[in-house]
Every structure is written in structure tokens, then in C-alpha cells.
Amino acid sequence: MNAEKLRAWWSHRQGLDGALRGKSAAAILADTGWARSVGGVGPYLTLFSRGEISREAADAAVAKLEIHELPAARGCTYVVPSSDFALALAAGSSDGEMKTAYKLGVTDEEIDKLCDAVVKALGKTPLDPDEIRAATGNASRSLGDEGKKKGLTTTLPLALGKLQAMGEIRRVPVNGRLDQQRYKYVAWRPNPLRGFRMTPEEISVELARRYFRWIGPATVAEFQWFSALGVKAAKAAMEPLKLEPIAKDDPRMMLPGDREKFEAFVIPKQAQYSLVSSLDGLSLLRRDLKGLLDSADAARSVYVEKGFMRVAEVADLPSHAIFDRGRLVGLWEYDTVKAAIAWTAFIPKNKDLVKAVAETEAYVHDQLGDARSFSLDSPKSRAPRIDALRKGA
Numbered sequence: 001m002n003a004e005k006l007r008a009w010w011s012h013r014q015g016l017d018g019a020l021r022g023k024s025a026a027a028i029l030a031d032t033g034w035a036r037s038v039g040g041v042g043p044y045l046t047l048f049s050r051g052e053i054s055r056e057a058a059d060a061a062v063a064k065l066e067i068h069e070l071p072a073a074r075g076c077t078y079v080v081p082s083s084d085f086a087l088a089l090a091a092g093s094s095d096g097e098m099k100t101a102y103k104l105g106v107t108d109e110e111i112d113k114l115c116d117a118v119v120k121a122l123g124k125t126p127l128d129p130d131e132i133r134a135a136t137g138n139a140s141r142s143l144g145d146e147g148k149k150k151g152l153t154t155t156l157p158l159a160l161g162k163l164q165a166m167g168e169i170r171r172v173p174v175n176g177r178l179d180q181q182r183y184k185y186v187a188w189r190p191n192p193l194r195g196f197r198m199t200p201e202e203i204s205v206e207l208a209r210r211y212f213r214w215i216g217p218a219t220v221a222e223f224q225w226f227s228a229l230g231v232k233a234a235k236a237a238m239e240p241l242k243l244e245p246i247a248k249d250d251p252r253m254m255l256p257g258d259r260e261k262f263e264a265f266v267i268p269k270q271a272q273y274s275l276v277s278s279l280d281g282l283s284l285l286r287r288d289l290k291g292l293l294d295s296a297d298a299a300r301s302v303y304v305e306k307g308f309m310r311v312a313e314v315a316d317l318p319s320h321a322i323f324d325r326g327r328l329v330g331l332w333e334y335d336t337v338k339a340a341i342a343w344t345a346f347i348p349k350n351k352d353l354v355k356a357v358a359e360t361e362a363y364v365h366d367q368l369g370d371a372r373s374f375s376l377d378s379p380k381s382r383a384p385r386i387d388a389l390r391k392g393a
Contacts, residue, residue, distance in 0.1 A: 001247050007292055007326030008267045010215060014282045015050040016274040016323060023051050025061040026081035033214035033281040034078035034088065037069050039181040039375025041368055042277040043079040045320070048363055049274045055367040059176045069178065071165050073207065074228040079178060084210070085192040089167050090203045091227070100150050101158055104143050114139045114159040119168055119187065126172045126184035129156060160185060167193040179368065181375045204229060204237035209255075212243060215285040217252035217262075222286045271324050273356035275332060275341075278317040278373045282326065289314055292328045297346045302331065303388035319385050320371065322356070332357070333386045334364050334371035336379040342386040 011017060015032045028051045029035060035043040047053040061067045065082060072078045072088035075096055080088045098111070114136070121127065121135035133140055133156055140156040147153055163169040168191060171183035198206065207227055212218060224234045243253035246262070254262065276282065283289055290298070290312050298312035302319075309318075311328075322330030322343065330353075332343035341361040345353060364371045370379070 001250060003291075003295075004325075004327070005265065005267050006217075006246075009262055009265055009326070010282060010286075010292075011272065011274075011323060011326035012265065013213075013215065014280075016276070016282065016326075017268065017272050020050045021052055024066065025051070025053055025058055026066045026083070028053070029067060029079065029081040030083055031214075033210070033285055034072060034080045034084070035281070036279040036284055037077045037079050037178060038279070038373075039179065040277065040279070040372045040377060041179045041364075041370075042279040042373075043069075043178045044368060045275070045277040045360075045371070046079075046280060048360070049276050049280075055177075055363075058178065062173070062178065063176060068170065069173075070170075071161070073226055086167070086196040087198075087203065087206055087210075089165060089193055090196060090198060091207050092165055093228070097152065097158055097161060100152060101143075101155070104147055104150065104152065106143070106155060106158065111155065111158050111162060114155055115163055115168075118156075118159050118163060118185075122169055122185060122187045124186065126186040128174070128184045129160070132156065132160075132185060167191040179370075179372060201236065204233060205240050208234075208237040209241055211285070212238075212241065212253065212255050213258075214281065216243075216254035216258060217246040217250075218286050219251045219253070222288065225287055226285055268325055271350075271352055273329075273353050274323045275356060275360040276321050276323060277371075278320050280317075280321065282323060283317055283321065283328075287315060289317065289328070292323070292326060294327055294346075297328070300346060303385050308388075319389065320373070322353075324353075329353075331389060332360075333382050333389060334361075335386050336370055339365055342389045344389045344392050 015028060020028050020031060025047050028047055032050060035046040037043050044055055044058055047058050067079055067081055069077055069079050070088045071092040072080060073091050075093040117136040117139035118132060121132055140154050142154050143152050167188055169185050170188040171185050174182040174184060208223060211223055211226055220234055229237060242256050244256055244259050246252045246254055283292060293312060300311045301308045302311045304314060304318045319331040319333050321328055322332060329347050330343055330345040332341050335342045341357055343357055
């Protein structure tokens with residue numbers, strides 16, 4: 001299998017070739033996949049890199065509920081198009097924190113009563129957690145020092161999480177932005193899950209259908225990681241799709257309708273530089289960074305959390321990334337002190353690459369103000385990464 005063609009195909013399916021410019025935020029997410037959100041700039045960069053969508057336009061799409069941040073696959077939060085609200089909620093799970101809560105003496109009955117109180121308190125006006133706590137009286141309680149140690153200070157987040165997963169309430173960013181984690185909550189009417197009748201097996205099939213459209217060809221294990229399904233359940237979800245191997249004895253599978261398109265696909269001759277987030281779908285959906293590397297770059301040293309590693313040994317992007325037709329060709333971070341992008345390239349710098357960096361730098365500077373990878377990412381915490389990038393490592 002031609003690795004260069006495969007990388008370029010993935011980039012094409014992810015819309016990083018400019019084919020989606022002019023499309024709406026919802027259409028881009030429907031075509032290329034839900035955008036992972038952890039209080040960083042990932043969703044904004046996803047939309048800008050594919051459709052040149054401004055932060056203002058993205059925020060407007062959120063306000064109009066054309067797109068929304070939801071608990072979805074693996075219980076992780078993604079920004080999802082309205083067409084997939086029900087599927088994303090149904091594919092998610094809110095059980096993780098409850099497993100911890102049970103050990104602290106919390107019961108399902110207690111949380112159900114709290115959920116009823118929260119729904120009663122919420123109307124058309126969004127309330128923040130403190131306002132909800134005041135409106136629900138003693139329906140929630142502190143989980144004490146032991147709860148603090150386990151990251152659960154009160155029972156209220158358990159109810160809020162459960163109600164979000166049920167589609168009963170939704171959270172609204174306090175300042176309307178996706179790159180922060182301060183929320184108010186409002187009743188969601190009509191509930192997007194109203195009338196949704198898919199069985200768990202059908203949900204898994206639909207999730208697989210989208211996944212392989214977004215990033216196929218991919219392996220069973222890669223789909224498993226995204227969906228959190230077991231081996232047997234993942235294979236069962238894939239079976240109705242009649243997936244085909246990309247080549248004989250190759251474990252990577254693709255939708256039958258894509259096979260002919262892939263065979264006819266021609267690697268673009270001109271470079272297509274894209275600056276994306278560290279959680280971009282191109283790398284995150286399959287979580288196979290090595291597959292996006294040119295063999296000449298495999299031994300390159302990159303700075304990770306506690307030192308340097310060979311990039312081929314890293315599971316996830318250590319910084320925001322620069323891709324060219326699916327090949328990882330550089331890394332970048334935003335330096336708030338110098339109000340500029342700090343970056344390093346795995347290839348010789350050229351005017352088109354410099355232009356691409358300048359365009360993203362202007363977008364971050366003028367519209368975002370910073371480019372946090374996640375909520376706890378700060379200018380101070382990323383200083384070592386910035387220093388390593390400027391030194392070319």
C-alpha cells in the first residue's frame with residue numbers, strides 16, 4: 001500500500017484539502033467527524049482549517065444549536081452537528097463518575113431525586129451550578145474530604161451529567177465560547193432523544209458507519225478505541241456495513257462505496273499545508289500517529305510532557321500540528337508573550353508554509369487570543385514546548 005497516497009486520502013476525507021470551504025460548521029462536522037472538546041481550541045481550529053470559519057461564525061452556530069458540545073462516544077465531549085445530537089447522546093455513557101460515587105455511599109435513588117429537582121428548577125433561563133444548588137435546596141449534598149480526593153465534591157455534577165446524557169438539559173458556555181469550561185444549564189426542549197428508537201446494536205452500526213466515512217480505511221482496533229466497544233461488539237457493528245479491506249491481507253477496512261473513489265484518487269501535486277489542533281480528527285480518530293509520518297521523520301525527537309521522545313513512539317500529538325496532504329510536517333504552539341506562533345518544520349521552510357503559519361497566527365491572535373490544547377493548558381505550562389519548538393526539536 002502506497003503510504004503517501006493513504007495519508008493524502010485521509011487528509012482529503014478530513015476536508016483538509018480545501019474542498020469544504022463555504023460549507024457551514026454543521027456540514028463540516030457531519031462530513032469529517034465530531035470535534036473533540038476539552039476546553040481548548042480544538043473545535044475552532046477544526047472549523048477554521050477545513051472551512052475558514054471564523055470564531056464568530058462558530059459561536060453563532062453554537063448559539064443557534066446548529067452545533068453543540070455533548071457527551072458522546074466513550075463518554076467524552078465532542079462538538080456535534082444537530083443531525084447527530086441524538087446519536088451522539090445515545091452512544092455516550094454517564095456511568096464513569098457514578099462508579100466512583102457508589103464507593104462514596106451515593107445511591108441511584110438519591111441521584112434520581114436530585115435529577116427531578118434540577119429539571120424542576122431549570123426553565124428557559126440558564127442557571128449556573130451555584131444557582132441550581134440554591135434552587136434545589138438540600139437535594140444535593142457534599143461528599144466531604146473523601147469525595148474531594150476522588151474529584152467529586154458534591155452530588156450535583158452527577159445529576160447534571162446524567163441529565164445531559166439523557167438529553168433533558170444542555171449546558172451553555174457562559175461567554176458563548178467553546179474554548180473554556182464555565183457553563184450554565186438550561187432545560188432542553190424538545191429533548192433530542194424524544195422519538196429516538198434505535199437499539200444499542202443499531203446505535204453501534206450507525207456510529208461505525210460515520211466513523212469509516214470520516215476516517216476509513218481503519219482497523220477494528222482503531223474503531224474500538226473511538227467507540228469504546230469490545231472486540232465482539234465492534235465487529236458486529238461493522239458487519240452490516242460490508243466493509244472491504246484496502247488491500248489483500250491488510251487489516252484496514254473501508255466502506256464499499258469508497259473503494260472505487262480511493263483507487264481513482266490522485267495525490268495532489270501541490271502542497272496543502274494545514275495547521276490543526278493536537279486533538280484534530282486526522283490523528284485522533286485513528287490514534288495512529290506513526291501512520292501519518294514519513295519514514296524519514298520517524299526518529300525525530302519531539303518534546304512531550306516530561307522530556308523528549310522519538311516521534312514514532314508517541315501515541316498522541318505532543319503539540320498542535322502542521323500537516324501536508326496527511327503527512328505530519330511540523331508542530332506549533334501559540335506564544336502569548338510574543339503574540340506569535342512558535343513552530344518547527346520537519347521539511348525545509350518555504351513561502352507557502354510560512355504563509356499558512358501566518359494565516360493561522362492571525363486567526364489565533366485576532367479571534368481566539370490563545371490556542372490552549374485543553375482547559376488546564378496555560379502559557380506557563382507550555383513554555384518548555386515553545387522553547388523546544390524554537391530550538392527545532
